[in-house]
Amino acid sequence: MAAIVLIGAQWGDEGKGKITDFLAQKAEVVVRYQGGNNAGHTVVANGEEFKLHLIPSGILYENKTCIIGNGVVVDPKVLLQELDYLNSRGVKTGKLLISTNAQVIMPYHRLLDALEEDARGANKIGTTKRGIGPAYMDKSARIGIRIIDLLDKDVFEAKLRRNLQEKNTLLTKIYGVQPLEFEEIYTEYLGYAERIKHLVTDSSLAIDSSIRNGEKVLFEGAQGTLLDLDHGTYPYVTSSHPIAGGACIGAGVGPTKITRVVGVVKAYTTRVGEGPFPTELLDETGEKIRQIGHEFGTTTGRARRCGWFDAVIARYAVRVSGISDFAVTKLDVLTGLDKIKICVGYRVGGEVIYEFPQSQKIFTDCIPVYEEMPGWQEDLTGVRKFEDLPVEAQNYVKRIEQLTETSATIVAVGPGREQTIVRGEIF
Ligand code: GDP
């Protein structure tokens, strides 16, 4: 039995798609458990690049079961577009399943996401405007529409009418925009239901029977630890639980079934959207990393903010998710820097702290305390063995391991599936 949870250990975009695709070689089942199409996971397989938003990154292998779990918010329009996109590129998607209980993103969620962001003005979160927050709000308010509801016309009609009544009051009275029409949405979504109904299943049961049959299951997190609704840089977070515990809730699997937790970290740090980021580099080094690392959003195209590796948040991610192994990605991007810095603590007023502070006001004011390490000039993208990396690069990875007390079992030196150094068994 092996059930591995793979999570982002920073602010998202750590390379989860690439590492999921790599580990999926040995898995039978790959499961997304939270988030929605705010995610953008890039996989480069056999020289071809694929950008996935909702469908698990195991889909490029024909024989893997891919499951969208109950914790995901599904925009059916985007899901169908993604299926069409994959099929048009020759990818077979016959082994995709969707949980009956996943929540559905409706047109009013997308609209409200944009209106709420505008209304926040200077306090905006910088959301992806995909309707994620409003969809999770309805889930918590217990008025959300689940995938299973789309399969029963009467249930769907009743739920949609009730929701529209409330949403149209909001849209017209608070935001002063036009109300949405029932008929149009009803017909559109019944059309989607027709196309996806054969994929809908009790995903918790499917995962359980796979685990019982000795199959290997890989849970693919979206976003990252510092974007977690409870454990992230609130309120500059997403509305779900990207940490490892989110897999149990979002897939309906008990914690005793999880055998390992892989935390994906970039060899530096990036963040998209607003919110505190102590090691952010606003100088030419930050710009250099952005250009060499192609740090532009997979989903929104926004320039990602770039900064040095932060060992304090990496250690925090180890704590809140019980990370057993790190996958350190994009080490190749740091080639060419004379000196590389690692943040080992934060200066707050007159003292230095070594743990992620609970107060976001304090976190915003944190000044990083850096350790400096020598850089390297060699191109790493062709290296396949850890011992073949320049000694400075090896030492950099080893220092990350010491500071986080966690083994960097995988090291990635390029976007391709084969550009991956494995230092120990994961599955
Ligand atoms: P995700 O959201 O965590 O799946 O990450 P994204 O796909 O949004 O962003 C990561 C980007 O880095 C993608 O363009 C990947 O193809 C690329 N990438 C992943 N690992 C590496 C690596 O080791 N080196 C380089 N140069 N690029 C990588």
Ligand code: IMO
């Ligand atoms: P992957 O899975 C990076 C960020 C947004 C914003 C905040 C809230 O590709 O790593 P939301 O639309 O979720 O309400 O936005 O979260 N965000 C991400 N940042 N990678 C992601 O996904 C993200 N998904 C959301 O930029 O700051």
Ligand code: MG
């Ligand atoms: Mg991404």
